[in-house]
Each structure stands twice: as C-alpha cells, then as structure tokens.
Amino acid sequence: MATPKVTLKLLINKKTNKVLFAEAGKDFVDFLFTLLSFPLGTVIKLLSKNRMVGCLGNLYQSIEELGDAFFQPKIGKATVLNPKIPFRPSEGGFVKGVITYMVMDNLEVKPMSTISSITMLNKFNVQEVGALEEKVIELGMDEGLNLLKASLQSQTVLTNVFLGA
Structure with missing residues (x-):
C-alpha cells in the first residue's frame, strides 16, 4: 500500500538556488505542527540512530541495551523508548483547510496572500521575476523524515531537503 503524499509548491530563486517560500495547504502545515507534538x-x-543528530541516538541505544532490572518497577524502558504522543488532533487536524499557507525556508508559517507574496519578494530583494522558478514536489515518508532531520540542523530546511543545497 502506497503512503499518502502531500503536494507542495516551492518558489525558487534560480540565481541563488534557494527556496524563497513554499505554497502549502492544510496537509503540509498539519504535518509540520505535528512534529512539535512528538516526544523526543x-x-x-523515527530518525533512527543513523540519521540522528549529535549523541541522542547513542543515548537511545544505551537505554535499549540497559536491562529491565535497572528501571523502576512500574516504569520500564518502554516508557522512554516508546513514549505516548500526548496530543493528537481529531480528524480536523490543527489548521483550517480553506486557507493557503506560506511556509518559509526556516519553516515559519504564515497565511498566504498576494500582498504577502509581493512583500516576500521585496524582502528577498528579487529584482527579476525571470529568476524565479516554481517547482511542485510531493512529500512522502522519506521526505518527511528528511525534513524532520533537517529541521533539527538548519535554518534553510526547504532548500536543504528539496534542492540538496
């Protein structure tokens, strides 16, 4: 069974090979907000120790290898290794679906409008509209995990994940 994919439109400055922002719908914004609700x-x-940043993967592995006798009787290592997700939105998700959102390269989320798009182009000092390119991408499980990893390491997440910069 194929995993569901989320579509995202990137606005790329071809001269700098950077994502200026993404046009996103409810599904992508709900995905981003869900990342904040995950326990560490x-x-x-999700990332596995091979993809994990820093030494947290080592800490996780040491807990896996530690015998049950070292944990409090009613706690156990499963409490740490498989924590319960404290908040799961009902079927409605986090945000309203009738709105298009602007997701910045650093994952800042704003409602999108024509005026906000023009303001962003001015902010990024885009002089030539011909230097801009729209790229439609599909985000599946692998891309989602790469996005999660990049969000722990970088301020240019969309550029790093989708343009390989």
Whole structure:
C-alpha cells in the first residue's frame, strides 16, 4: 500500500538556488505542527540512530541495551523508548483547510496572500521575476523524515531537503 503524499509548491530563486517560500495547504502545515507534538523519544525512533543528530541516538541505544532490572518497577524502558504522543488532533487536524499557507525556508508559517507574496519578494530583494522558478514536489515518508532531520540542523530546511543545497 502506497503512503499518502502531500503536494507542495516551492518558489525558487534560480540565481541563488534557494527556496524563497513554499505554497502549502492544510496537509503540509498539519504535518509540520505535528512534529512539535512528538516526544523526543519518538523523534529519535523515527530518525533512527543513523540519521540522528549529535549523541541522542547513542543515548537511545544505551537505554535499549540497559536491562529491565535497572528501571523502576512500574516504569520500564518502554516508557522512554516508546513514549505516548500526548496530543493528537481529531480528524480536523490543527489548521483550517480553506486557507493557503506560506511556509518559509526556516519553516515559519504564515497565511498566504498576494500582498504577502509581493512583500516576500521585496524582502528577498528579487529584482527579476525571470529568476524565479516554481517547482511542485510531493512529500512522502522519506521526505518527511528528511525534513524532520533537517529541521533539527538548519535554518534553510526547504532548500536543504528539496534542492540538496
């Protein structure tokens, strides 16, 4: 069974090979907001120790290898390794679906409008509209995990994940 994909439109400055911002719908914004609700143990488990930044993967592995006798009787290592996600939105998700959102390269989320798009172009000092390129991408499980990892390491997440910069 194929995993669901989320579509995202990137506005790229071809001269600098940077994502200026992405045009995103509810599905992508809900995905981003869900990342903040994950307990750290879940994040490490999702990324696996091979993809984990720093030494948290080592900490996770040491807990896996530690015998049950070292944990409090009613706690156990499963409490740390497989934490319960404290908040799961109902079927409605986090944000309203009738709005298009602007997601910046650093994952800042704003409602999108024509005026906000023009303001962003001015902010990035875009002189030539011909230097801009629209790229439609599909985000699946692998891209989602890469996005999670990049968000822990970088301020240019969309550029790093989708342009390989």
